[in-house]
Amino acid sequence: MSPTPSGKPVRHILALSGGKDSSALAVFMKDKVPDMEYVFCDTEKELDETYEYMHRLSQYLGKPIKTLKYKAGYGFDEILKLKRGFLPSQQSRWCTEYLKLIPYEEFIGSDNVISYVGIRADEPYRTGYMSTKPNIKAVFPFIEHNIRKADVFKILEDSGLGVPSYYKWRSRSGCYFCFFQQRIEWVGLLERHPDLFKKAMDYEKTDPLTGERFTWNQNESLEELSRPERIAEIKAQYAQKQAMKPKPSANLSLKDVFADDDMGEQACLMCHL
Ligand code: SF4
Structure with a gap:
């Protein structure tokens, strides 16, 4: 870890969602930041395909992906009871707060952290839902390196990982019941x-x-x-x-065409990148 002027170490953390962009970012950063920590905020409501992909990605990275969860004994179902059965929605995204943001921020604590975010160069509008704690500095390597959607697919294909298999029928990671689904x-x-x-x-x-x-x-x-x-x-x-839709260019694969439904600025970056 590199020290800050105050002597406090800086941690480098990449939060994976199980989606193609954060996964490609992990592949892209693999040899650039040796002390990178990889985390996955597990809602316990993800698809099996996501867990399988996280496992393969961890093997590829040669490092564990730390699973983060909200308090022991408080998963989605328990929090739903506390919310008196009010399902989360785009207007009330309590699931993101409890199951993604809080575990991530608790894991970081007061440490100074550089948080690597997989927003691409072709989606600068995508600001979404992410931590605003002052000790967390977000960086956007794909924007910095002008990496776009087709590049993300190429990074994953070249690595041998490919995209998670749910992309055959779904355009995003996240809980199986996610209300962002089409x-x-x-x-x-x-x-x-x-x-x-x-x-x-x-x-x-x-x-x-x-x-x-x-x-x-x-x-x-x-x-x-x-x-x-x-x-x-x-x-x-x-x-x-x-x-x-316009016909795809020769550079785009079929997966690319199907996955051409990113959700824009409303999405939760920790769930769907
Ligand atoms: S994937 Fe959807 S349902 Fe799951 S925590 Fe994120 S926003 Fe909520």
Whole structure:
């Protein structure tokens, strides 16, 4: 660790989300910062594909990826009870705060830290949700080195890791029930992981007194979304949207085309990079 003028050591930390950008950043930084610490804030609601990919990435890096969690005995389900069943949403992202930000900031404590963030050069708008503690200095190597989406895929392909397998049907990392998912990704979850879709559905409730619905998506429950006619409609809308997109350039792979749905500034950087 390199010392600061005050003599306090500086830690270098790269928080992985299980997504392609933070993973590619870890590969990119591997030999540049030998004392890099890698962490993964585990919500315990991630896809198996994510855990499998983290394992392979750790082997590639030749270092452990430290798993960070909120207090022992307080996972998503316990916090949900404390929140009286109010599911997190884009407006109330308590999941990010409890399961990502707090564990990360507690791990850092008062240490001076350089935090490596995988925002790419082609998404400078993406500011998202990240720590603002004064002892944490965020740096953006991909922006500094003009690394764009196609470069990220190349970094991962050249490393032999490739992208996490969920990119075949989903464009982001994070919890299986993440409310940032597009409708077509919910359909993907239903088709690839019906057990997880059922679990996500079981979180949705209707208050028997007020009739108020607690659902992952506004205006539509997962039970409604999973009806065959609705699935057909979602697939047709998605196909239409894809058909209207500009044709990919020769440099882009199919994975690239599918993953062309980044969420913009609303996203949580710790969940989805
Ligand atoms: S992935 Fe989605 S549901 Fe999970 S902690 Fe992040 S924002 Fe919340």
